[in-house]
Amino acid sequence: MSQPPLASTPLAVVILAAGKGTRMKSDLHKVLHPLAGKPMLLHLIDTVQQLTPERTVVVVGAGREQVEAAVAPRGAATAQQIEQLGTGHAVAQAETALNGFDGDVLILYGDVPLVGAATMQRMLERLHGADAPAAVVLGFRPADAAAYGRVLTEAGSDRIARMVEFKDANAAERAETLCNSGLMAVASRDLFALLARVGNDNAAGEYYLPDIVMLAREDGRITAVIETSEAEVAGVNSRAELASVEAAWQVARRARAMADGATLIAPETVWFAHDTVLGRDVVVEPNVFFGPGVSVADGATIRAFCHLEGAQIGSGVEVGPYARLRPGAVLEEGAKVGNFVEVKKTRLARGAKANHLTYLGDAEVGAGANVGAGTITCNYDGFFKYKTVIGEGAFIGSNSALVAPVTVGDGAIVAAGSVLTRDVEAGALALVRPEQVSKPDWATRFREKMRARKAARART
Template sequence: MTTALILAAGMGTRMNSSVPKVLHSVGGKAMVHHVIDLALSMNMERVVVIASPYLDKEQIVSGRQIEVAIQEKPLGTGDAVRVGVDHIKDYEGDVLILSGDVPLIEFETLAPLFNKRELYPEDLLVLAMRVEDPRQYGRLLTTDDIVDGIIEYKDASFEQRAINLCNAGVYLIPAAVLRALLPLLSSQNAAGEFYLTDIIALAKAQGLISRYVETPHPETLNGINNRVELAQAEKIMQQRWRQRMMLSGVTLIDPDSTFFAHDTIIGKDTVIHPNVTFAPGVIVGNEATIYPFCHLENCVLNSGAKVGPFAHLRTGAIIGEKAVVGNFVEIKDTTLGAKTKVKHLSYLGNAQIGDRANIGAGTITCNYDGFNKSPTHIGNDAFIGSNTSLVAPVHVGEGAIIAAGSVITDNVPEHSLGIARQQQINKPVWAKNFRTTVSELKSRKS
């Protein structure tokens, strides 16, 4: 039985942002939500996030089955854990302590810790990482696998700072041990805070044993403190997702220029060309093709669909099987039927378009009147001529044809021809006379 405490109350001043640090996103999801979702996937007894009073509780919860405890003052990690332990007063199992600013963490990162617990059911367990650049991580002072103490960077000597076995900020400690030791923490240190790391020395003084286990994936435990580290985390996360996509049967022509979100789903034998960005909420079926420089968000591409290049699929776009969306087409809240084609320079919003329809270049659904958005319906096998404006609400029937250059304001019955444009007038020799007059005026001025 394990409860997760996720520390997310840090001010994050080095982000230089009005957005709290743990709410900055990696792969389209707040970094703290990466950690929360991992804990939830591990079937924890409870998941408690320790947050500052400046954080919006609803943004932290965001529909998840978690609890939030507030650390009223930023008094350090030891005090944050105390707030969390006070929140789970009657709980007697293990407490898994995690940091909310490590979005790259995975179950494989934590597995050695739980394996160690099976061997040592009562000890304090510390997850350690060995890194080439220890930065400002706390250093572990060890004897074999016993942790004698953890020294924070600010308080470490020159020799101690040379140690590359570092504290990962992840612990597995019995709740009863935390209740006994947390009140003994002192803030007599360089930062004037209550360090959770001091609990190791306190445990040793009480005759308790602390052990460490080294994670094989130290790169997943990089804490994010500034925008540079945020960008580095994004790069690692994208590399992870690109590899998984390719191994699952997706072709990426240029992996480094393809960007995924945390929830992107793509079917087998789909081909992604360079410079494609997937924002959250995108589902792509099998054997689809996405050409260069496309942006997709909250949309669905069914199997065999082709999109791009330079297409923008926005929220609510549903592209039918083997439908085609071409160059410089923007689609929002619109469903395209199977084998429908929208190949160039069009905007379709709030529309329902049937199967096998052909939408000509420059077609626009005029869905917004400044106050309300209205729907456009286009039936199966309809043909919309180039440079057509469909002023919603309007219905174009099955098999109907709209003449190029029309502004359609009334419904068009099925299998009818809709024409809405002024009759063309040709004035003989007008152009020749015009040019002659302009030339004479110019010559007089000179």
Template sequence: MAVSFIVLAAGMGSRMNSDTPKVLHNIASAPMLHHALTAVRALEPSRIVVVTGHEAALVAKSAEAFDPAVDCVLQEPQLGTAHAVDMAAPLLADFAGDAIVLYGDTPFIRPETLQAMLDARARHSVVVLGFQARDPGRYGRLVASGDSLEKIVEYKDASDEERAITLCNSGVLCAPAKLMFELIARVENNNAAQEYYLTDLPALARAQGLSAGVVICDESETLGINTRAQLAEAEAAFQARARADALENGVTLTAPETVFFALDTHIGRDAIIGANVIFGPAVTIESGAEVKAFCHLEGCHISRGAVVGPFARLRPGAELAEDVHVGNFVEIKNAILDEGVKVGHLTYIGDADVGEFTNIGAGTVTCNYDGVMKHRTKIGKRAFIGSSTMLVAPVSVGNDALTASGSVITENVPDEALSIGRAKQVNKPGLATKLMARLKAIKAAKGKS
């Protein structure tokens, strides 16, 4: 059965005390909205509709950056959850499958849980997602018998017996799209807030002889984020799960609690990750690579057998082939390092192509920016770049070429050539002593004045 998703992302999130829309606050270097959309995309939906409201343009831009196929609709004014879902009705008018309603500020619902809701649709017309709460608090209670849902009772309306129920409502709901919108048309707003609530749908379904069911997930999946404290809690929960998954998948973490992953970090088995490594977005590490302590990685690819760090930074566009070595205090940006390249320490390689088995000496800089445009440096195979070489792009160094330490290279270096770009050294006998004496005298004179 085909499925579409409606993701509600219209809220302001005033308790975040922020100018940023709530669903755009980051967890694991990605907006929490992207976490919800990641789970959705795993089920290969026919359509994804994101309902926007507060700062709608920013939310829509983020959703479309995640997936250009996402449709965004505006809820204005905001008259409750059922009203929000109804904004998607025109886009799903001809859709014959099921629809699932999710929330952009509830980022941890697993694809397996969503699939379980779809499976439960074989038995029930409307399916809601519930969880056993450690502290039910003021959550709405699910009154159920087995997997059949009798009713949803809001806390304020619940009896003492109903308040003792620990099965609570997450707000996530699944139903055939056509039925969902038919039921929404019958929802009334005769409540204190004068809003239209999605929680009315199971009762409306049962009133016309249809069945309602419940699927239960772990409470951790239903964590909703309304405050900065809950955002920090969500970050900690994501990182704990990501570390556990990495270890389970054969990755060595020497100090797991100090490693921080992004939503889209991919690491192969038998990779080794040292302490205090931070992963930004879009990092892929192949099996057997090693990242030593105190590295920061973002937008890069590290191949099998490569070693990075300690204290290295890989920025977007860094591509390391097999058996590359990037050492301490090295920064790589938008550069391709072919097999066996060694960049040991204290070096910046930006906007460059480096051929296989080339050695880059300490203190080397590819001078890639002229103040207006970026330019590229090309270094051939088996070259040796002497320490403190400045490569002023655009420039190329040929295969098997060598640059002398301290050189400023402004012209192309042919294959197998030695290039020396130093100013001539001049020694002035005895001048150092005389100069120091003069400077000390000037300093002393200033001290007396």
């Protein structure tokens, strides 16, 4: 049977996400648990988009409202599996959503989030091989084959002779090391016709998707398997498995960061988000956590024990140690945020500094400004938030509170310990504190008086 060239063949993707995920012990649907700050299912959907599918269908079941809400912004349709009757039954639920579609169908699993676009592409290319396989299965060889279904091939080829679920396998079949990941590529014109013939005469009484392979073989068709690594098809059924998959993802991401020109002093202690961007010659010291939405330009340094999320960091910027950048933090070229400084929805212009023990929220800090230790922008009155503007070259003395809305003009100086409630004009000095008073010998007399009082109490 001849097949059209891959480039001209439309693609649909069916992602199974109907399982209850009871082992997660969570109110959050299993496939929505985050991996590197993004739900597992969305990792998979975003990877699939690299292949520009014509349709994407997510098969939902328990907790479907959560899944539907998550995938709708990605343009994915959903199909409901009311009863959990096996993987074959689950895929069959997508038939209506794929009505009128004629092309290739990739079958994926929402709890197997790390499979890459290149592997998906290999599956599709094999489906269009000269021998025209009816289906292509993605196999792997795990360190422990455990209870995985087995794939037995014809000698010396990738053609499948038999596929069998572990529960139904005999001792010889269980000795096979090539296992079935569950991922599959099938032409739409074959898929649902084969599924309609799948029965449930097996140990679990379920309709198994892999049974279509043997049904195709009965029809005289060939099916094939391609192999990938165990890590790429790692599934998540528990929080421990999620942690394991997260760890594997982080190892790969750290390696890529260093290959792209960043220095990680202690790679195993740095945690990235799915969208972290690091420039060349960035240095990341130990124990740094990147939440979603962080970009770091060339030559910046992130010192130890920093937490960053939703922040843009310019070239040559220095952050930390022990700094926290929250969403909306923008540090322009050469700016510096030091130890125990928190920045939220604030822009520090070129060369601006906040070196110690400071909170900057809802603020604009001009180029070259210096914000002293212990400074706070008081941006919230319990009901609304307000903005603080600090001009270019301004100097904010230590332990100052800037009660927003307030503006400090270019080049102005705010004396240490000030509480600003009104604007300060450019070039001015603002002093907002009582005049210092010194009373000679007061401390000496006070101590003598208190010692005498203490002695008197001791005698009574």
